[in-house]
Amino acid sequence: MKIPWSIPNIQDKEIESINRVLDSGWLSMGKEVKKFEEKVASYLKIKYSISVNNGTSALDLALKCLDLNTKDEIIIPALTYIATGNVVLYNNCIPVFVDIDNTLNIDTTLIEEKITKKTKAIINIDLGGNPTNYKNLLKISDENSLPLIVDGAQSFGSEYQNKKCCTHGLINTTSFHAAKIITTVEGGMIFTNDKKINDKANILRNQGETSKYIHSYLGNNYRMTDLAASIGNSQMDRFETTLEERINKAKYYKQNLKNVDYPEELQNTKNCHFFFLILVKNRNKLNKCLNKNGIETRITYPLPINEQTIFKKYSKQDYISAKKFSKKVISLPIHHKLTIDEQDYIIKKINNFDR
Numbered sequence: 001m002k003i004p005w006s007i008p009n010i011q012d013k014e015i016e017s018i019n020r021v022l023d024s025g026w027l028s029m030g031k032e033v034k035k036f037e038e039k040v041a042s043y044l045k046i047k048y049s050i051s052v053n054n055g056t057s058a059l060d061l062a063l064k065c066l067d068l069n070t071k072d073e074i075i076i077p078a079l080t081y082i083a084t085g086n087v088v089l090y091n092n093c094i095p096v097f098v099d100i101d102n103t104l105n106i107d108t109t110l111i112e113e114k115i116t117k118k119t120k121a122i123i124n125i126d127l128g129g130n131p132t133n134y135k136n137l138l139k140i141s142d143e144n145s146l147p148l149i150v151d152g153a154q155s156f157g158s159e160y161q162n163k164k165c166c167t168h169g170l171i172n173t174t175s176f177h178a179a180k181i182i183t184t185v186e187g188g189m190i191f192t193n194d195k196k197i198n199d200k201a202n203i204l205r206n207q208g209e210t211s212k213y214i215h216s217y218l219g220n221n222y223r224m225t226d227l228a229a230s231i232g233n234s235q236m237d238r239f240e241t242t243l244e245e246r247i248n249k250a251k252y253y254k255q256n257l258k259n260v261d262y263p264e265e266l267q268n269t270k271n272c273h274f275f276f277l278i279l280v281k282n283r284n285k286l287n288k289c290l291n292k293n294g295i296e297t298r299i300t301y302p303l304p305i306n307e308q309t310i311f312k313k314y315s316k317q318d319y320i321s322a323k324k325f326s327k328k329v330i331s332l333p334i335h336h337k338l339t340i341d342e343q344d345y346i347i348k349k350i351n352n353f354d355r
């Protein structure tokens with residue numbers, strides 16, 4: 001048995017779309033990108049969406065839309081994918097880490113003690129798709145006049161109190177990388193209800209161009225291609241079904257797995273389950289056993305971000321909770337092709353594992 005951790009959900013519709021765009025004579029950013037932006041904005045019920053070439057660029061652009069200065073401080077959770085921290089450094093700012101709580105997301109009770117005069121924004125993620133306490137987060141953001149940037153790379157499809165994730169911040173981003181629930185192979189998007197931010201992001205993603213060959217700002221080439229967007233367009237048409245099937249697979253795991261813990265989920269939230277996470281004792285031993293039996297897994301993440309080489313110098317402190325969970329977490333296979341038989345096989349291996 002060989003069970004991959006993730007398989008991109010590419011079907012006939014995508015192949016038809018790619019062929020149509022290839023035949024059209026226009027491959028780079030154009031009509032397909034526009035259509036994709038409109039579809040996604042309408043799904044999220046947000047005014048503006050700006051496609052880019054990946055989720056890291058989206059997050060980098062989000063920061064570039066704020067008027068940041070060198071050495072401004074940006075608050076980020078201590079457990080996240082490296083890109084959340086990297087963009088802080090790309091913008092010559094200082095990352096300030098906040099420990100996580102039992103949801104594996106930023107512990108909102110610990111944020112305010114980290115705010116200084118130099119703090120200019122908070123970047124938040126919903127780890128694996130599990131929504132953060134946005135009520136608390138938005139209160140802190142409002143009371144301290146700190147823009148909230150939501151790095152929704154993992155939470156497209158999730159909801160917090162009936163509002164879609166990737167919409168709670170002043171600026172929100174997502175990733176459409178091949179492992180994501182909806183993919184454009186590589187790709188990303190920015191979402192906002194703020195016209196000024198929309199206008200700035202549109203200009204900056206396209207070499208700072210304000211009219212043809214007039215470049216008024218330092219921008220970059222962060223454009224998405226029509227070829228990529230055409231894949232996204234086909235995927236968006238069936239996204240609700242894809243999401244529902246994935247959530248059902250997560251439910252099936254939860255109904256049948258024994259002696260494992262899970263990240264806490266807040267009331268009235270919907271987890272898209274980009275990751276299906278379990279928390280276990282003897283994680284490394286169990287993980288080895290699963291891998292040996294053909295079950296591909298991911299450790300998300302093996303280190304709190306402040307312990308990664310490039311971030312070590314920004315904090316000498318240990319983030320106890322992030323450290324603890326990074327030693328217990330395993331991300332199990334969850335994708336559209338995962339069968340009940342395969343899930344049963346994974347469940348059996350975990351339940352029979354001698355801890």
Ligand SMILES: Cc1ncc(COP(=O)(O)O)c(C=O)c1O
Nearest residue numbers: 054055056081083125153175177
């Ligand atoms: C939390 C988080 N932020 C940012 C990114 C970066 O997205 P991309 O790989 O599309 O650049 C990812 C990628 O998975 C992510 O998980």
